[in-house]
Amino acid sequence: MNEHRRPLMDRTLPLLTGGYAWLPDRMRESSDRVVRTRLLGRPALAVRGPQAVRFFYDEAHVRRHGAIPGPVLDTLFGQGAVHTLDARAHRTRKELFLPLLAPARVAGLTEQVTAAWDDAVRTWGERERVVLFDEAGVVLTRGVCRWAGLPAGTGTQPLARDLVAMVDGFATPGPRHFRARRARHRQEARLARLVQDVRSGTVTAPADSVLDRVSRHRDTRDEPLDPRTAAVELLNVLRPTAAVSWFVAFAAHALHRWPAHRERLRAGDGAFATAFAHEVRRFYPFAPFLGGRTVRDLTWHGESVPAGGLLLLDVYGQNHDEELWGDPYAFRPQRFLDRPPGPDELIPQGGGDPRTGHRCPGEPITIGLLESLATRLARLDYQVPDQDLTIPLRRVPTRPRSGFAITGVRAP
Numbered sequence: 001m002n003e004h005r006r007p008l009m010d011r012t013l014p015l016l017t018g019g020y021a022w023l024p025d026r027m028r029e030s031s032d033r034v035v036r037t038r039l040l041g042r043p044a045l046a047v048r049g050p051q052a053v054r055f056f057y058d059e060a061h062v063r064r065h066g067a068i069p070g071p072v073l074d075t076l077f078g079q080g081a082v083h084t085l086d087a088r089a090h091r092t093r094k095e096l097f098l099p100l101l102a103p104a105r106v107a108g109l110t111e112q113v114t115a116a117w118d119d120a121v122r123t124w125g126e127r128e129r130v131v132l133f134d135e136a137g138v139v140l141t142r143g144v145c146r147w148a149g150l151p152a153g154t155g156t157q158p159l160a161r162d163l164v165a166m167v168d169g170f171a172t173p174g175p176r177h178f179r180a181r182r183a184r185h186r187q188e189a190r191l192a193r194l195v196q197d198v199r200s201g202t203v204t205a206p207a208d209s210v211l212d213r214v215s216r217h218r219d220t221r222d223e224p225l226d227p228r229t230a231a232v233e234l235l236n237v238l239r240p241t242a243a244v245s246w247f248v249a250f251a252a253h254a255l256h257r258w259p260a261h262r263e264r265l266r267a268g269d270g271a272f273a274t275a276f277a278h279e280v281r282r283f284y285p286f287a288p289f290l291g292g293r294t295v296r297d298l299t300w301h302g303e304s305v306p307a308g309g310l311l312l313l314d315v316y317g318q319n320h321d322e323e324l325w326g327d328p329y330a331f332r333p334q335r336f337l338d339r340p341p342g343p344d345e346l347i348p349q350g351g352g353d354p355r356t357g358h359r360c361p362g363e364p365i366t367i368g369l370l371e372s373l374a375t376r377l378a379r380l381d382y383q384v385p386d387q388d389l390t391i392p393l394r395r396v397p398t399r400p401r402s403g404f405a406i407t408g409v410r411a412p
């Protein structure tokens, strides 16, 4: 087809400097929501829209093995993580994460996190200034460690800092990236020792807890995970749960800019809390796009990419696509009260089926945590002092620059 139409310049550098806007800007030039480009030295095709989601998640089209750059594995996901597996190896490893979808597990984690939140809030009144992003990271880490069965007394604050650092530094060269690498190295080593202690019986993991399941999990060769890989997968539960702190800071930002939403949250309107959580995840930027290696020559809407290239799913662009959302740059939770999102429409945590594909198994947890924490935020009495609340789109992952500081907290 037309893949040899013109030489493509590698766009890795513009991507690193352009951030969230890079792909949507290129998409704007296309009438068919498809962009041919070159990334990491490979030809690439970027697509968007619910049909494109199904195209992207078809295993006959895309494999994950070898798709994720080393610097992202060494910071965000970990070498050998579930994210990098395909076919039977993926489904076998994914079983480890499927219990996370169960409503009872979601409720259990939400209970632990909200208890940690309520404890923390009682101390905020004594402090001159509280940075919500930082505090939420600690609260979420405390809650998820208890829920996952980690032994008490494993210094929550340093762990929270490391979990947040792993996410903060994955997409950037420089000091943030090296902090992320060090954080991962430290925590993988520590948690690998913990898994060994569980296996040797020195530490008891509560039955059926995440720690217990990771320690006992057997892969396709019916062997336990090596301790380092077990630590990687344990971190694949702890780290993204701590990362909900990004959405907590965004929720605070939304309540500050559009305070009218406070009332329905305060009143405990559950359907509205769900809609609010969806709108926070749609409106605010987090994952810019997803990528996989093409297993054969592929054509989408007349544009082609050869086998061995990259297929990219424009996550941020799709969550702001005018055709899907009508008024994508309006923060309007009501849109999800009028109509719940189709599974391949709202894709901040990927698309398709989390049971068989790579979609995030932590989506119900994220929604549950956001519903509860946004409601608690709406009920909290605080002031928002002068600070830099801009959310720079060139920074990945981004957040309000100040981390969202509050003062004069009065717990309910």
Ligand code: HEM
Residues within 6 Å of the ligand: 082, 083, 084, 094, 097, 100, 236, 237, 238, 240, 241, 243, 244, 245, 246, 247, 286, 287, 290, 348, 349, 350, 351, 357, 358, 359, 360, 361, 362, 363, 365, 366
């Ligand atoms: C801050 C909120 C979160 C965001 C924005 C997020 C986003 C994502 C995205 C974009 C993917 C990749 C989907 C794909 O490759 O197709 C993913 C995968 C994954 N997420 Fe999340 N996630 C979040 C929270 C969570 C939570 C709370 C957990 C677990 C407790 C979790 C566990 C995972 C795992 C294990 C995978 C790999 C799934 C696979 O490859 O099969 N995530 N997430």
